[in-house]
Amino acid sequence: MGGTMAQPVVYRSAEACRRRQFATLRFNFRGVGGSEGSYSGEDEYQDVAAAAAYLRERLRQPAEVPAPNGDASDQLPTPGPAAMSPFLGEVPLGLMGYSFGSVMSALAASEVEASALALVGFVVASETFLPAAVDNLKTYAGPILAVCGEYDELAPPQAVDRALREAGVDYRLETIRTTGHFFEGRQREVGEMVASFFADALS
Numbered sequence: 001m002g003g004t005m006a007q008p009v010v011y012r013s014a015e016a017c018r019r020r021q022f023a024t025l026r027f028n029f030r031g032v033g034g035s036e037g038s039y040s041g042e043d044e045y046q047d048v049a050a051a052a053a054y055l056r057e058r059l060r061q062p063a064e065v066p067a068p069n070g071d072a073s074d075q076l077p078t079p080g081p082a083a084m085s086p087f088l089g090e091v092p093l094g095l096m097g098y099s100f101g102s103v104m105s106a107l108a109a110s111e112v113e114a115s116a117l118a119l120v121g122f123v124v125a126s127e128t129f130l131p132a133a134v135d136n137l138k139t140y141a142g143p144i145l146a147v148c149g150e151y152d153e154l155a156p157p158q159a160v161d162r163a164l165r166e167a168g169v170d171y172r173l174e175t176i177r178t179t180g181h182f183f184e185g186r187q188r189e190v191g192e193m194v195a196s197f198f199a200d201a202l203s
Contacts, residue, residue, distance in 0.1 A: 004033050009098045009120055009183055012191030020199050022094075025055045029104070041128060044100075045107035052093055052112040059091050092116075094198040099123055099154070099181065106133040109140045116201035118194045120147045121155045121181050124163045137167040144171035145197040147190055149179035172197075 005011075005026040014024040029044045030037030092115035097105030102119040107130070109117045117140065123129050137144070146164060148157040157175045164171045174193055176186050183190050 003099060003101070004028055007098065008187040009190055010096075010101070012187040013096050013098070013118075013120070013194040014191075016188070016191035016195035017096075017198060020195050022195070022198060022202075023055065023059060025051055027051045029101075041100075042130065045104045045111075048095065048097070048101075048104050048108035049112050052095070052108070052114070056091065056093065092202045094118065094202055096120065096194050096198075102155075103130055103133045106140075107136050109142070110136060114140075114142060116142050116144075116198055118145045118147070118197055119160075120190060120194065121149065121152060121183075122146055122160050122163075123154045124159045125156055126154050134163045134167050137164070137169050140169060142170070143197075143201050144169050145194065145201075146171055146173045147193055148173065148175050149181055149183050150175050150177045151179065152181045154181050 005028050010026055014026050017024050027047065028035040029039065029047050031039040093112065094116040095105045095109055095112065095114040096118040097103070098120040100123065102122040105114075105117060106119060106122070108114075124134070144164065146160050148155050148160050150157065157173065161173050164173070176183055176190065179186050
């Protein structure tokens with residue numbers, strides 16, 4: 001639907017996380033931007049899993065490595081002993097997905113053993129929504145942050161709240177007042193919410 005890794009919500013979330021010294025990785029789904037492959041709308045959760053595996057492999061290496069897009073602001077620092085997670089036995093991973101990305105992140109969360117999951121604009125009210133995303137969350141044990149725009153027609157706060165409650169997950173829902181699906185003019189605020197959530201959940 002035209003979204004890329006440069007979308008303001010995605011960019012601002014990564015930016016806020018980097019300010020808290022998290023390693024971050026943004027990527028385009030298959031067939032988006034310069035990515036190879038063709039969009040399917042169903043299999044892109046595999047792209048999330050591949051990105052998570054790539055990031056973890058980079059974090060195991062002994063030196064800082066620029067992200068694949070060459071952006072010097074996306075650095076992948078070497079984790080110290082304090083970054084080790086009893087839950088994973090390695091560096092803890094937080095997944096953040098926005099819009100379509102939130103659905104794919106929900107599908108991939110258990111597979112990649114994410115320690116925390118941020119679902120921004122979690123699309124539950126669309127003909128293209130995959131109910132399997134909510135079903136898959138039933139097996140997810142980590143904390144979830146759901147961020148919704150008050151007037152979002154694709155991710156209405158009440159519908160997102162109901163879906164996550166029925167999934168039986170550990171979640172917190174935040175609503176950004178007077179905004180829609182694009183969080184108009186409030187993307188930095190969304191990014192700070194995501195970063196604060198990961199700072200608490202991954203510490």
